[in-house]
Amino acid sequence: MIGRFGRRLGLAIAFTLAFHAGAALAQLTPGEDATATLAHADATKTSDHPAFMDTVARLGRDVPRLTAAQRAHLHYLEAWQVAYAGNYEAAVPLLEAVIGGSSDTTLRFRATATLINILGIGHRYQEAFSRLTELTDSLPEVSDPQARLQGLGEAAQMLTSAGQYDIAAEYAERMIESTPAGDSACKGTFIKLHALYRGKRIEGADPRFTQGIAACEAAGENLIANALRADVAEGTIHAGHAAEAVAMLEKHYPAVVRDQYPSLISQFESLLAEGHWQTGDVDAAEKYAHAAVDSSIAGEYSEPMAVALRTLYLAAKRRGDFRASTDWLERYMQADKGYLDDVTxxxxxxxxxxxxxxxxxxxxxxxxxxxxxxxxxxxxxxxxxxxxxxxxxxxxxxxxxxxxxxxxxxxxxxxxxxxxxRDSLTGICNRQHFVEEATQTLQNVRKNGKPSCLILFDLDHFKLVNDTYGHAEGDWVLLRVVAECRDHILEGDVFGRLGGEEFGILLPNADETAGAKRADMIRTALAAPPAGGPSTAHVTASFGVACTSRHGEQLDRLLAKADEALYRAKAAGRNRVEIALPDEPLSESVSREAMPAASSTWAARH
CATH class of the missing domain: 1.10.287 (Helix Hairpins)
Incomplete structure (x- = not known):
């Protein structure tokens, strides 16, 4: 079995030559315990990464003198280093060889945990979660405390990536509770705080971040301390204190580069680019944005890359470089869509x-x-x-x-x-379902001979909200809009999200006056300043109203007429309600005299 295991791991040598070739010719020193040396390297692989690489390279030159168990442990550390350096595709077969060839159940468990992490990074999510299920089922049988911590940590991080933040925090808490007395709970603390932060349960200014950073630095885990600082910096930037965040990031940026962890380097550079942009230092913002794009893993779409590309687009746009700004915008939209698709x-x-x-x-x-x-x-x-x-x-x-x-x-x-x-963000009808429901409702109302009204509205300058506050804030704005609308929607009304910031409401058994009045009530509610809650952005909306009594009972025609009215509202200054013009013009469009209910509030401007 050991011979077959060694042959299957022959590929490891091809990917570890880089640090074998650069190491000194020294091998095991007389009397040196290779098992203890491997255990020390394993325990310090993130806190003292350069020394870890030297140790792995040195032992790699003396493989024939190692026992089978020691060789298996060394091969696992070599595979871990290949993954750490960002070569995930090469790390997968190395880890699978350890899992399939080692007789040590604890080592196989640890290799499986590392493999799950790599499968997740490589977008093989279904396989990763399938293996994670097997891993968590076997946790009660794991007696080694470090392997148990690794398994709990991997479960917490994978659940965080899937948006299961509360469950992830529970696994991280179990990780903290399982930390042996005298050892640091730095890693468990980071995973828990990161899950709570990503799930918007805490903010970057939470004092637990400061405590976690101090605990990690005391344990020598500077890489994890800097990962915590990345969350703090992001929260600080979003809170409007970009200069404070930039100062902290630049102070610790050299240490991040020294640790050679690509994803954290890219995250720091992306945050520095965003922070400098908000402080008005366009040159520095461009420099760090370029660096973030260059340090991102090839073929990966990540949030830091999307933020960096957006910064480059905004910088080129400010310089008036139309061609460059168009190119950066196209790359940003592709990266942002790729990242959001990956999250989904x-x-x-x-x-x-x-x-x-x-x-x-x-x-x-x-x-x-x-x-x-x-x-x-x-x-x-x-x-x-x-x-x-x-x-x-x-x-x-x-x-x-x-x-x-x-x-x-x-x-x-x-x-x-x-x-x-249903729309995945707001929970209301998506466009297809809205069309189906509205069509059926119009058919039912037609039998009663009563009119119906269709309201279309579109948020004013919503792209500016996303550019200014970020997509997370934009999502909260959309949720607030839906909540406000629900207060003015009756049973039997059909409410749906037709596009990014465009919504539709079908009011059965409502004439043009009632439809316009309802639209204005919703417009007034949306135009009011936010009363607390997670969203601070203030938005307004423009409305178009079309009624079956004027335009027939075909949904397509109602949508077209309401859309025309909506764009007239946009053109007339936004934050107003416009009634669809009749097919045959009267003396003019529906006037205030002809429609007393269409009061001045329908034409309110910013």
Whole structure:
């Protein structure tokens, strides 16, 4: 087995020559315990990374003198270093060789945890979450405290990437509680604070960040301390204190570069670019933005890359370089879409694997029940009439179990159908579902001979909100808009998000006056300053109203007429309500005299 293991790991040498070739010719010193040396290198691989690389390179030159267990440990550390350097594709087969060839269960567990991390980085999310399920199921059997900490940490980080922030924080808390007495809980603290921060449970100014940074520095874990500082800096920038964030980032940037961890380097450079842009230092912003793009892992779309590309676009636009700004904008939009698609893919992969695990367990339960039935049937045959009632009861149990399984499966299918018909951010109808519901509603109202009104509205200058406050703030604005609208929507109304910041409301059994009045009530509510909550951005909206009494009962025509009215509202100054013009012009468009209800509030401007 050991020979086959060594052959499978032959590929490791090709990817570790870089640090083998640069190391001194020294090998194991007389009396040196290779097991202890490997354990020390393993424990300090992030706190003293240069020394770790020297140790791995030195032991790599003396492989024939190592035992099988020591060689397996060395190969694991070599694979870890390949992944740390960003060569994930090469690290996967190296780790799989350790998992398949080592006889040490603890080492196989650790290699699996590292492999899960790499699969996640490599966008193989479904495979990563499948392996994570197996890893967490085996956690109770893991006795080695460091391996247990690694498994809990990997679970917490993968769940954070899938948007399961509360569950991730629970795993990180278990990691902290499992830290042996006398050891630092730095890594668990970082993972917990990062999950809470990404889930908007805490802000970057939370004092726990300062405590966590101090604890990590005391433990010599400067890499993790700087990862915590990245979250603090991001929160500080978003809070409007960019100069303070820039000072902290520049102070620790050399240490981050020295640790040679590509993703953290790119994150620091992206934050420096954003911070300098907000302080008005365009040259520095461009310098760090270029550096962030260059240090990003090839082929990866990440949030730091998207922020850096947006900074380069804004800088080129300010210089008046139209061609460069267009190129940077195109790359930014591609990176931003790629990053958001990746976030969605992670969340979907988690849900798919969760559903598969649930179904597998239900099937296992069903099979177990069937085995029990077979056993009891033998008892029935032996006892005959005495056990006949029990036999019937067991059959009913089987049917109930199968029925429950079918009901749960059907519920899962219905849930996925609802997800497909709802906007993922706001929970209201998406465009396709809105069209279907509105069409059906118009058909029903037509039978009663009553009019209906269609309201279209679009948020004014919403792109400026995203550019100024960020996409997270933009999402909170959209959620607030939907919440305000719900206060003015009646039972039977159809409400949906038709595009990025465009919404539609169909009011059945409402004439033009009622529709315009309702639109103005919503406009007034949206124009009011935000009353607390996570969103501080102030937005207004422009409205277009079209009624079936003027334009017919075809949804396409109502949408077109309402859209024309909406753009007239935009052209007339925004933050106003416009009524769709009749097909045959009267003396003029619907005037204030002809429509007393269309009061001056409908034409309110900024």
């Amino acid at each position: 893919a992670r969340a979907l992969a988690y849900q798919v694997v969760k559903q598969q695990v649930t179904s597998s367990r239900m099937e296992a339960d069903a099979l177990d029940r069937q085995n029990q039935i077979l056993h009891l049937q033998r008892e029935v045959d032996r006892r005959s009439m005495e056990t006949s009632r029990l036999y019937i009861l067991l059959l009913l149990t089987v049917l109930a179990a199968i029925g429950l399984w079918l009901v749960r499966t059907k519920r899962s299918q219905l849930r996925f159908m609802r997800m497909a018909r």
